[in-house]
Structure formats: structure tokens, C-alpha cells
Amino acid sequence: MASSRATQSVLLLTATLGLVNAVALPAATPAPARVEVRAPIVTPAAIRFDSRHSYLEKKDIINDIKSGVAGVAKSWESVIGSALPSFFTDGVPGWFEGLPTGTQVQSSLGISDSDLAAQPTQVLNVPPYANWTDQGWNVRFHGNVYKIPDISQSRVDELANVFLIDTEVSKLPADQQANARNLTRSIFIVQQGNVNVSLSLEPSPSQGGDGEPGGGNAIPAPGGVQNLTLPYETTDLGDFDVFVPIQSNGLLPGNQTTNVQRLNVYTNGTTTGNATAFLVPTQGITFISDIDDILRVTKIWDPKEGLLNSFARPFTPWLNMPDIYANWSRTLPNSTHFHYLTTTPEQATRNYMDFIYKTYPGGSFDTRPLNFSDISATLSIRMFLLQKVFKTFPQRKFVLVADTSNSDVMKDYPQLAHDYPNQVQCILLRNTSATDSSMWFPYNTEGFKGLNNKSYMFFREPNDLTGLDISNGQCLNTTIPQNVTFDRQTDGRFRLGSAGGKVQGSATISFIVALVAAMFMTL
Ligand SMILES: *[C@@H]1O[C@H](CO)[C@@H](O)[C@H](O)[C@H]1NC(C)=O
Ligand SMILES: *[C@@H]1O[C@H](CO)[C@@H](O)[C@H](O)[C@H]1NC(C)=O
Ligand SMILES: *[C@@H]1O[C@H](CO)[C@@H](O)[C@H](O)[C@H]1NC(C)=O
Numbered sequence: 101m102a103s104s105r106a107t108q109s110v111l112l113l114t115a116t117l118g119l120v121n122a123v124a125l126p127a128a129t130p131a132p133a134r135v136e137v138r139a140p141i142v143t144p145a146a147i148r149f150d151s152r153h154s155y156l157e158k159k160d161i162i163n164d165i166k167s168g169v170a171g172v173a174k175s176w177e178s179v180i181g182s183a184l185p186s187f188f189t190d191g192v193p194g195w196f197e198g199l200p201t202g203t204q205v206q207s208s209l210g211i212s213d214s215d216l217a218a219q220p221t222q223v224l225n226v227p228p229y230a231n232w233t234d235q236g237w238n239v240r241f242h243g244n245v246y247k248i249p250d251i252s253q254s255r256v257d258e259l260a261n262v263f264l265i266d267t268e269v270s271k272l273p274a275d276q277q278a279n280a281r282n283l284t285r286s287i288f289i290v291q292q293g294n295v296n297v298s299l300s301l302e303p304s305p306s307q308g309g310d311g312e313p314g315g316g317n318a319i320p321a322p323g324g325v326q327n328l329t330l331p332y333e334t335t336d337l338g339d340f341d342v343f344v345p346i347q348s349n350g351l352l353p354g355n356q357t358t359n360v361q362r363l364n365v366y367t368n369g370t371t372t373g374n375a376t377a378f379l380v381p382t383q384g385i386t387f388i389s390d391i392d393d394i395l396r397v398t399k400i401w402d403p404k405e406g407l408l409n410s411f412a413r414p415f416t417p418w419l420n421m422p423d424i425y426a427n428w429s430r431t432l433p434n435s436t437h438f439h440y441l442t443t444t445p446e447q448a449t450r451n452y453m454d455f456i457y458k459t460y461p462g463g464s465f466d467t468r469p470l471n472f473s474d475i476s477a478t479l480s481i482r483m484f485l486l487q488k489v490f491k492t493f494p495q496r497k498f499v500l501v502a503d504t505s506n507s508d509v510m511k512d513y514p515q516l517a518h519d520y521p522n523q524v525q526c527i528l529l530r531n532t533s534a535t536d537s538s539m540w541f542p543y544n545t546e547g548f549k550g551l552n553n554k555s556y557m558f559f560r561e562p563n564d565l566t567g568l569d570i571s572n573g574q575c576l577n578t579t580i581p582q583n584v585t586f587d588r589q590t591d592g593r594f595r596l597g598s599a600g601g602k603v604q605g606s607a608t609i610s611f612i613v614a615l616v617a618a619m620f621m622t623l
């Protein structure tokens with residue numbers, strides 16, 4: 101089967117190239133989770149490694165390897181000896197586009213229709229946001245309807261091993277084995293198209309927790325109880341994503357309250373489709389935050405670590421970032437809203453939600469919908485989701501948070517500041533290469549040219565963010581040297597094509613991850 105072939109190829113490649121990954125496994129960064137879980141908690145699941153970061157740079161790496169500049173292999177095609185998809189050879193990363201869907205899963209794993217029919221229908225209900233309109237509250241319900249086929253554990257392990265470098269499921273500690281299997285089962289699901297989705301809404305009781313009632317002083321909605329059915333059936337890929345004006349039934353109008361109101365959303369027919377909806381006042385500040393390597397430790401630039409951190413190990417907050425968010429949640433005006441936007445494929449996002457709600461202020465979510473799977477969509481997904489939020493809240497101000505290892509962030513965030521100059525309050529970017537020596541990918545600051553240099557900050561660690569007066573637009577901690585060149589930056593660390601052994605090793609490992617994923621796609 102493709103999976104074992106891929107695994108073997110990787111082992112072969114690893115042996116051929118004599119790779120040694122010299123990076124020691126870091127101890128998990130301890131940080132207490134202090135916020136209580138909200139009432140309808142989403143089901144946790146493990147995560148697939150997502151290496152769409154820095155894809156432009158990976159193109160260069162692949163070119164390097166191709167031309168032998170890195171000195172690793174004369175020709176990687178000859179090493180592999182088989183055709184790869186053209187988008188891969190062209191350097192566009194394909195490994196996150198190829199998650200199998202529906203019939204592919206069913207046919208590749210030999211699951212019969214009747215076996216599948218016997219499985220319960222499940223629903224991923226992504227925590228929605230709502231804006232206030234002439235028709236009242238307008239809620240963006242989005243998510244996916246699917247079934248989990250019954251796959252034997254040995255087959256699951258075989259599939260899971262494809263995601264791991266230099267190890268396998270059987271060698272992981274028991275809790276990590278469980279995560280890896282859970283992740284794999286979450287990916288090998290069969291989406292259900294043409295299904296009607298019915299929801300019921302009711303006030304979400306106080307979340308409790310350490311002075312962070314759901315984020316930005318959100319309150320339980322004082323009404324809103326109702327049942328509704330979405331106006332369209334799910335797409336062929338099982339997705340639903342639609343704004344629905346809901347009945348007021350006692351909700352506070354968005355132009356007459358400064359509090360975010362929380363509604364519980366339950367999906368009829370399953371206990372898997374619970375979420376909290378956030379009804380966001382017309383004016384105020386919305387934090388839009390990426391998750392990997394800014395709210396949690398992923399090390400996406402270091403594939404072996406990134407895979408383990410995403411796939412097997414429990415999610416770990418990044419240093420004291422939860423304290424920074426807790427302080428913003430407590431001290432900024434009641435109208436403050438938190439939105440978590442990850443471009444991880446939706447099948448893999450339950451774990452993200454579970455982690456965020458245990459660790460950071462409650463808020464709405466965006467994940468990568470399944471129909472964003474071709475190459476142009478891959479390059480545009482983050483901007484598509486960001487623009488949707490901006491257009492939904494034309495009177496709100498935004499604080500955009502992420503790290504420099506995302507090449508789409510480095511383009512999209514400053515572009516939004518150019519396009520919506522009155523809406524982008526701050527851009528806060530963790531410079532991952534400043535603190536992590538294994539992050540050697542260049543990043544590009546060209547987009548920041550022409551922006552007010554007090555409206556953004558590159559920072560190194562969470563404490564750099566203390567004491568900012570975000571409400572009044574103070575986004576820059578002037579004690580932090582900025583070093584912005586408005587060009588591709590490497591911070592003196594690395595020049596493509598002239599690497600030392602360490603860099604060369606990382607490049608090759610990145611490449612192998614890409615290879616594994618490309619082969620995984622052929623399932
Ligand atoms: C609040 O919004 C409603 C619906 O859009 C509108 O009819 C009403 O005039 C608004 N009230 C104020 C005070 O702006
Ligand atoms: C993943 O783990 C959670 C919590 O143990 C469980 O409820 C869920 O059903 C699992 N998901 C899969 C796909 O096995
Ligand atoms: C979904 O609901 C619509 C409207 O009630 C109905 O016409 C359609 O047949 C339903 N689809 C399914 C698959 O039940």
C-alpha cells in the first residue's frame with residue numbers, strides 16, 4: 101500500500117542521505133491552563149502536521165536539492181525514481197492539499213456502504229461569530245458533517261506512521277499513541293453531502309474561570325432560544341458555511357450593548373456538534389490570532405518536532421502567552437472579541453479548539469474548509485477568511501497576531517493594513533527566528549513598506565507585549581529593536597544555497613516531509 105511504501109521510501113532516503121537530526125527534543129514549555137472550559141466543549145482530537153508555512157522558501161530548498169547545491173543528492177528524482185505530482189515538482193507545497201475525502205477514504209480502505217451506514221453521523225460545528233444587521237443578529241454557521249469508518253487499529257497505525265519521522269506509533273508513549281491514532285481517524289473520515297443541518301440555540305451560561313468569562317467580558321445571551329434548519333444542504337464535501345439571520349427572542353441588539361453575547365449551539369441528532377456562538381457588538385476591537393507557534397509550541401519549521409508536536413504530544417502553550425491574552429481579556433473594553441484563525445484543515449481542528457478554550461479567552465474560530473484544496477485556493481485561504489471577518493464587522497478595529505514563519509501571514513496582514521487603513525489597529529508578529537535557532541527560514545517584510553511604523557511590532561517573547569495600550573493604538577514597545585528591512589530577511593543566519601551541515605539537514609528533512617505527504621496523497 102502507498103502508506104508503507106511511503107514509509108519505506110523515507111527510511112530509504114534517510115539512510116541514503118545519511119541524515120542525522122541533531123535537534124534534541126525540547127522539554128514541553130510549562131504554563132498553567134487557567135481558563136475553565138465552556139459548557140458545550142468540543143471533542144478533542146489530534147492534529148495533522150501542517151507544513152504550509154514558508155512554502156516559497158521550500159521551493160528554493162527543493163531547487164537547491166535538485167541542482168545538488170546542498171550537496172545532499174545529485175538528483176532527487178533519481179533517488180525517488182517515481183513521478184511526483186507536478187505541483188510538487190514545481191515547488192508549490194502539496195502536502196496539505198491532499199487529505200483524502202469521502203469516497204477516496206472509503207474506496208482506498210475498502211469500506212462497504214453498509215458498514216459506513218451503520219456508523220453515527222457526526223458534526224464539526226466551528227464556533228461562529230455573528231454581526232448585527234437590519235435583520236437582527238446574523239450568525240455565520242460553518243462546519244462539516246461526516247462519518248468515521250471503522251478502521252482496524254493495525255491499519256490506523258500503518259496510516260499514522262506515515263506522519264512520523266524517525267519513529268513510529270508503537271514507539272511513542274501510550275498517551276501520544278492515543279493522540280496519533282485519534283488524529284489519523286479524524287483524517288480518514290467520510291464526509292456527508294446533501295444533508296440538512298438543524299441547530300438549537302440557547303444562552304451559554306457563564307464560563308467561569310480566572311476573570312475571563314468567555315473572552316472580552318462576554319456575557320450569556322439573555323435570550324435567543326430557538327431551533328432552526330440551515331437554508332442549504334451540505335456541499336458534496338459535507339461542508340456548511342452560511343450566514344443566517346436568527347430570531348431575537350430577547351437578545352440584546354448589537355448597537356445597544358457593549359458586551360459580546362454567548363449562545364450555545366447544539367446540532368440535532370448528535371452530541372458531537374456543540375459550539376459556542378459569539379454575537380459581537382458593532383464596534384470594538386477584535387483580536388484575530390493564528391495559533392501555531394504563537395499561542396502554542398509547534399515548531400512548524402522543524403518537521404520532526406512539528407510532527408510530534410502536532411500529531412502526538414499534548415498541545416503546549418507558548419511561554420506565558422496565556423497571561424498576555426488573559427490580561428487583554430480582563431482589561432480591554434467589554435466589546436473586545438477574540439477570533440482564532442488557523443488554516444489547518446478542518447478535519448484536524450477539534451484539538452485546536454479544545455486547547456484554546458482551556459488556555460485562552462473564549463472566541464470564535466475559522467479553519468480551512470474542505471473545498472479550499474486546489475493550489476490557488478491554498479494560497480488564498482487565509483486572506484479569504486480574513487476578508488470575510490473584515491467585511492462582517494466594517495466598524496470594528498482589528499489586532500492581527502501571528503508569527504513570521506507563515507509566508508501567507510507576512511503578505512496578508514500588511515496587505516489588510518493597506519486595504520483597510522482604518523480597521524487595522526495593530527499587527528503583532530513574533531519573530532520566530534529571533535528566539536529559535538532551528539527556525540532558519542527567511543521571512544519577507546516587504547509588505548510593511550509604507551505603513552505607519554508604530555502600527556506594527558516584531559517581538560521576541562510574550563513579555564515584549566506587556567504594557568501596550570492597545571485601545572489607544574499603542575502597538576510598538578519601543579525597547580524592542582525592530583530590524584525591518586522591507587525585504588526578504590534572514591537575520592544574518594543563513595543564505596540559501598550556502599548552508600552549513602545543520603541547515604542542510606533541516607532542508608532535507610523538510611523535503612522528506614513533503615515527499616511523505618506527496619506519497620500519502622496517492623492513497
Ligand atoms: C440599531 O440597529 C437597528 C437595526 O439595524 C436599527 O433599526 C436602529 O435604528 C439602531 N439603533 C441605533 C441607536 O443606532
Ligand atoms: C478523539 O479523542 C476524543 C477524546 O478521547 C474522542 O471523544 C474522539 O471520539 C476521538 N476521535 C476519534 C476520531 O477517534
Ligand atoms: C432538506 O430540506 C429541504 C427543505 O425542507 C428539503 O426540500 C430537502 O428534501 C431536504 N433534504 C434532505 C436530504 O432531506
Ligand SMILES: *[C@@H]1O[C@H](CO)[C@@H](O)[C@H](O)[C@H]1NC(C)=O
Nearest residue numbers: 299300301325326327328368
Ligand atoms: C427545539 O427542538 C427540540 C426537539 O428537537 C424541542 O424539544 C424544543 O422544544 C424546541 N425548542 C423550540 C424553542 O422550539
Ligand SMILES: *[C@@H]1O[C@H](CO)[C@@H](O)[C@H](O)[C@H]1NC(C)=O
Nearest residue numbers: 339340341469471472473477
Ligand atoms: C468554498 O465554499 C464557500 C462556501 O461554503 C465559498 O464561499 C467559497 O467561495 C468556496 N471556495 C472555493 C475555493 O471553492
Ligand SMILES: *[C@@H]1O[C@H](CO)[C@@H](O)[C@H](O)[C@H]1NC(C)=O
Nearest residue numbers: 297298299327328329368369
Ligand atoms: C431532530 O432530529 C430528529 C431525528 O434525529 C427528528 O425527528 C427531528 O425532527 C429533528 N428536529 C429538528 C428541529 O430538525
Ligand SMILES: *[C@@H]1O[C@H](CO)[C@@H](O)[C@H](O)[C@H]1NC(C)=O
Nearest residue numbers: 140141142143366371372374
Ligand atoms: C453536547 O451537549 C450535549 C447537551 O448539553 C451534551 O449532552 C453532550 O455531552 C455535549 N457533547 C460534548 C462532546 O461535550
Ligand SMILES: *[C@@H]1O[C@H](CO)[C@@H](O)[C@H](O)[C@H]1NC(C)=O
Nearest residue numbers: 317318319358359433434435
Ligand atoms: C462590562 O461588563 C460587565 C459584565 O456585564 C459589567 O458588569 C460592566 O459594567 C461592563 N463594563 C462597562 C464599562 O460597560
Ligand SMILES: *[C@@H]1O[C@H](CO)[C@@H](O)[C@H](O)[C@H]1NC(C)=O
Nearest residue numbers: 231232233343491492493494
Ligand atoms: C454583516 O455580515 C455580512 C456578511 O459578511 C455582511 O454582508 C454585512 O454587510 C454585515 N452587516 C453589517 C451591518 O455590517
Ligand SMILES: *[C@@H]1O[C@H](CO)[C@@H](O)[C@H](O)[C@H]1NC(C)=O
Nearest residue numbers: 531534558559560581582583
Ligand atoms: C533585532 O536584531 C537584534 C540584533 O541582532 C536582536 O537582538 C533583536 O532580537 C532583533 N529584534 C527582533 C524583533 O527580532
Ligand SMILES: *[C@@H]1O[C@H](CO)[C@@H](O)[C@H](O)[C@H]1NC(C)=O
Nearest residue numbers: 563564565566567568577579
Ligand atoms: C517592553 O518589553 C520589555 C522586554 O520584554 C518588557 O520588560 C516591557 O514591560 C515591555 N513594555 C513596555 C511598555 O516597555
Ligand SMILES: *[C@@H]1O[C@H](CO)[C@@H](O)[C@H](O)[C@H]1NC(C)=O
Nearest residue numbers: 427428431566567568569570
Ligand atoms: C494589561 O493590558 C492593559 C490594556 O491593554 C495594559 O494597559 C496593561 O499595561 C497590561 N498589563 C500587563 C501586565 O501587561
